[in-house]
Amino acid sequence: MVIKYQNKINIPITELEQSAFCQDGSNFRTKTLEEEFNSGVRWQKIPTRYLKLSPDEIRESIKKLKDAMGSKVTILGHHYQREDVIEFSDLQGDSFLLSKLAAEKNDSEIIIFCGVHFMAETAEILSANNQKVILPNMAAGCSMADMAATEDVKRSWKQINETLSSTNDKKPVIPVTYMNSTASIKALCGENNGIVCTSSNADKAFEWAFERGERILFVPDQHLGRNTGLDYGIKESEMVIWDPYKKNGGLSDEELIKSKLILWKGHCSVHTRFSVDQINSARKKYPDVNILVHPECTNEVVSKADYVGSTEYIKNMVHNAPSGSNWAIGTEINLVKRLAHTYTDKNVFCLDDMICPCSTMYRVHPAYLLWVMEGLVAGYVINQIKVDDKTQEFSKLSLQRMLDLPS
Numbered sequence: 001m002v003i004k005y006q007n008k009i010n011i012p013i014t015e016l017e018q019s020a021f022c023q024d025g026s027n028f029r030t031k032t033l034e035e036e037f038n039s040g041v042r043w044q045k046i047p048t049r050y051l052k053l054s055p056d057e058i059r060e061s062i063k064k065l066k067d068a069m070g071s072k073v074t075i076l077g078h079h080y081q082r083e084d085v086i087e088f089s090d091l092q093g094d095s096f097l098l099s100k101l102a103a104e105k106n107d108s109e110i111i112i113f114c115g116v117h118f119m120a121e122t123a124e125i126l127s128a129n130n131q132k133v134i135l136p137n138m139a140a141g142c143s144m145a146d147m148a149a150t151e152d153v154k155r156s157w158k159q160i161n162e163t164l165s166s167t168n169d170k171k172p173v174i175p176v177t178y179m180n181s182t183a184s185i186k187a188l189c190g191e192n193n194g195i196v197c198t199s200s201n202a203d204k205a206f207e208w209a210f211e212r213g214e215r216i217l218f219v220p221d222q223h224l225g226r227n228t229g230l231d232y233g234i235k236e237s238e239m240v241i242w243d244p245y246k247k248n249g250g251l252s253d254e255e256l257i258k259s260k261l262i263l264w265k266g267h268c269s270v271h272t273r274f275s276v277d278q279i280n281s282a283r284k285k286y287p288d289v290n291i292l293v294h295p296e297c298t299n300e301v302v303s304k305a306d307y308v309g310s311t312e313y314i315k316n317m318v319h320n321a322p323s324g325s326n327w328a329i330g331t332e333i334n335l336v337k338r339l340a341h342t343y344t345d346k347n348v349f350c351l352d353d354m355i356c357p358c359s360t361m362y363r364v365h366p367a368y369l370l371w372v373m374e375g376l377v378a379g380y381v382i383n384q385i386k387v388d389d390k391t392q393e394f395s396k397l398s399l400q401r402m403l404d405l406p407s
């Protein structure tokens, strides 16, 4: 859902709501749904009896249901989920790991995906036909994915190809989409010799694409695209930004033809909060600090960091770090807090002093998990994610190309 302005500028509502849960940290805990509804963001409607349940009451009920359901139901939890949800997840991971696990875990009839919409969609595409995938709260989208509306990407793809058809290049442009995109965009990639990637394998996806074409259209995160492109050896001058709200993406034909990397104008509101000033402050406080950031951060931040990598990489770096070391981390706060609590022999903290969870991930309040589990016991599948056959076929193709990349 987007707010439409005249002159065709569409700002995703999820982007406008992104700072809804930001706070100074003194009171960062799960509250009743009724209290959390005061944040002012959109929530999916839920029966009123869930609104006043305390976190402890919810926890007790989920525990009982989980024991009763056994292996029939698998709960997947993304690292950015809050603690009160993660404690019930059978498997945890980033979007890449969870998509692989969803493909492998074919003994459970039901997969409850505690993450955001594009992840549950991917699990639905990769899971077996007899499995059903549930997203506890349908309002849990991703503001970055919402910056690439399917129709805008399809229209832009056509325009880009029309302009490039005048070149003599054999395969002028290969579409590469980050996992954080709709199933329809993944299908567009599947149908047009393209591929999906995550932050764990974007470098390999670039190699794959340049073996097959002259340039890449990278959707939707300009920062992951730019950081990966620079590592690959593409110069800034060979990169252009495609702005879907401008005529021809805001580019002249000549700029497009000269480019090697066309970056969609999208970003993650969580990771673009990190700044060089925050890095400088951390280094001032702890001169031996290790700065570890996610590649969705701006290149300014990435180039000042000591280590850059996906969520799984961040987790492994802290796990393997020596006792007593200092780690300032630029990624979502729920993961940073979990790492700090797990590795108490190391000093792990977030680069940003403000506590700003990803507001779409945060919408998976445990009351929603309880709601869908109680639905299953009563014989209802609430919030099942479905993908039509054609989209399924082509998105599976681009996802499989990703899963086949060398590890």
Ligand code: SF4
Pocket (backbone or CB within 6 Å): 080, 116, 141, 142, 143, 144, 145, 180, 268, 269, 270, 271, 332, 358, 359, 360, 361
């Ligand atoms: S952290 Fe950023 S990219 Fe990840 S789900 Fe939240 S808004 Fe989307």
